[in-house]
Amino acid sequence: MLGVLVVVAVVAPLVLHDAATGLSGDANSGSTGAHPLGTDGLGRDMLARTLVATRQTLIAATLSTALAAVLGIGLGVATWLAPRRVREVGLRLIEFWVSYPTLLVAIIVAAVLGQGLGPAVVAIGIANAGGFARLTANLVAGLAAREYVVTARLMGVPPGRIAVRHLIPNMAEPQLILVAQAFAGALVELSGLSFIGLGAQSPAFDWGALLNEGASKIYTNPVLIVGPSVALVFASLAALFVGDGLAAAANPRTNTSRSRLVRRADAAAEPLEADVLLAVDHLTVRHDASGRDLVSDVSLRIRRGEILGIVGESGSGKSVTASVVSKLLAEGLTATAARVELSGADLLGRVPGPELARRVAMVYQDPGTALNPALTLGNQLTDVLTSTLGSSRRDARENLVGHFRDVLLTDPEGRMRQYPHQLSGGMKQRAMIASAMSTRAELLVADEPTTALDVTVQREVLGLIKRMNTTAGTSVLFISHDLGVVRALCDRVLVMKDGRIVETIDDVAHMTTEAVRHPYTRQLLAATPVVHTSRPEVEGADR
């Protein structure tokens, strides 16, 4: 689209110069065959004038953008080169400069320089230079700390030379994006100045001046505004697409689709054994876009009161498996299974929200991001009780405070009024566990709940999960990459690799390199520091 503008700018004045400035004797004409967009007060054809004005408008915008870029980048670099005091003042002034509307700055400059296209170009240039100066100052601040710049400085290379050799070339990309934006801005801002009579003065004309002319006769001859309006809208669109195109090139969009749960055709409907809480049969999860299987043919059982561990490296499919169980499968994934059942509730079908919320609780890897930063703990963690499970606000608060006390959070009432950022990572994770306890869930899905925590805090959190299991009888699906942690907590362990279960360990207490069969499990075991302590010690950690 910018190309079209440039072509028009070059060709139109050559071809249409006479039509644009010649007097046709047909003044103030409406839309006719000879003058589709009408004629102005002197009988000049508006279509021709609009097209011819393209050159004027584009040249002015180019000049003022060039001025803005040179001035702004120069100032930005100069600020960096200046002594410390001057630099601070300079940065402050740049902030002041850009904190006011571009057009206000431009109008001030126009007030100093007077009316006319030349002053308008300078005015817009100076107004936009602030943006370049700030961008440059920011970029330089980042670059100046880079090793090669520091090295060059230590080697005594003069600052001016560093700026030219090292700084300016490395700022090219963001500066180019700003140039495109500033150019688009200059186009409409210049026309804006002309529109209010501060830019192009008759007999010179650009789109803004033409639009002003048309607007003044909007009752007698409304067709006059069509030409300059279309031109300005066209130019704005061109600018938009340039900006969007550059942005899109910087971060390409991925195509994803909704997550889907599919029941395998050969699903058998044999009832579950009474003591089984969760059953997964032949689960496969496919990434739609790549067609890759993240989980292949995984089957598992969790009995009531049991802690099942899934261990494996990142990308082994353990978290995806957990997300199927908790019915939070990510977008773009399709899960196929013969059965995913939570004793009586078919998780492949629709399950009422309250039932799910009551029966399944979740604790995630990073307590820092799993809590909503904009809401207090009490406010967000009681939501599941009040909003989904229908408790009164008071009951919910009492319930949660009680569990805050269970997980040994100091000042439980006070914590309710705190925001997540006021707590340490370990405290946040304990609050999450308290929330999981508050619904008296049958199944806790814990996805790497200790990975983001310090070792001492890890032990406390493991102790809390164990206690939830022993006192409330909650079954746990415990996901971890750390065999040591899993071994300390779980009754049974599944080892996953590349989306498959490669080993099932029923006797965790006697798990040794000799007892396990799969080489990958041996590797994992060998990589785990031998800790000759086992579950009793962990249970002791919550005391």
Place this chain on the structure above:
Amino acid sequence: MNSSVDASIAPSGPGAPGGPPSAASREPRASSLAGAWRRFLVRRLVGLVVNLALLVVVTFVIVRLIPGDPAAAIAGEDASQSQVDAVRVELGLDEPLPEQFLHYVVGVLHGDFGTSFHYQMPALDLVRAAAPYTITIAFASLVVFLVLGLAIGAAVGIITRGDRHRWLDHLFNVGAGLVASVPAYVQATLLIAVFAVWLAWLPPAYSPAYGLGESAVLPVAALSLGCIASVARITRREVAVVLEQDYMRSARGWRLPSLRLYAKHMMPNVLTTALTLSGIILTALLGSALIVEAVFAWPGLGTTTVQAIAQFKDYPVIRAAVFVIGAISLLFTLVIDIVLGILDPRTLGDSRG
């Protein structure tokens, strides 16, 4: 571990005013928030004073920087020597530079920007009479663009989450992009063409005959349309980001009803970013107000300034108007930051301003 957390709750940093110790020990959280507010307000008020001082300097140099002899340039080419001298005396250009500046600053502190050349009345009175008109349409536009922009952006963001309804996504991108990028004065002209000339529903320009409300509809529409589109675009993008966050997964894990999920858990996080950017949009809005006012002959600061520059070279009025527009823009930004601070106390710590 407890001690480190408590330390982060208590007011910290050498500049923290601390507060009365008894209150601090009883209500540690309240006092930390109050401390954050106090630091925020002190910092912002200092910033406000510095910025106002810079505005004084800028309005002072507007006249000094006119190339050649400012007095001659202002008086115009046909002016007699005595007229030029009168301008020189009125603007104080006959004094040495430091005294000029001193007199100017003292004048500004007393609300005296000089006497309008054209209207022969105090410049500040003229500007003061115009300011409410600008504040009215700017504030109305602010409310309109925030409410509609956030609502449209959030709705589109939620409907198109995870690439649902891709047609709406495309439609929104093109539509909002178009409205956001077409300059306000072009929209103003087109609005007049449609609603004043063609449909004849609304007055094309300010006229006391129509009443303020009716006259203001088109200017407010012209000013806010582009901003609505910009805010909606920002909001829509932000919604997409927030919906991907872990805490939204937590909220989905609690199986909250949709309204609660989006209104309570999503919106506050969207608002922070959207409002921060709205501050920038608001400055741009004040800029386009200067031009849009001219289109509608709206008797506000923009029309006053443009007339003072283009027709009368009325520098005392220009000085007063620029100062007041700058001050309004500072106040609006401060108000937005205070609202942000109420919604999300974390933003109080930002070093902006």
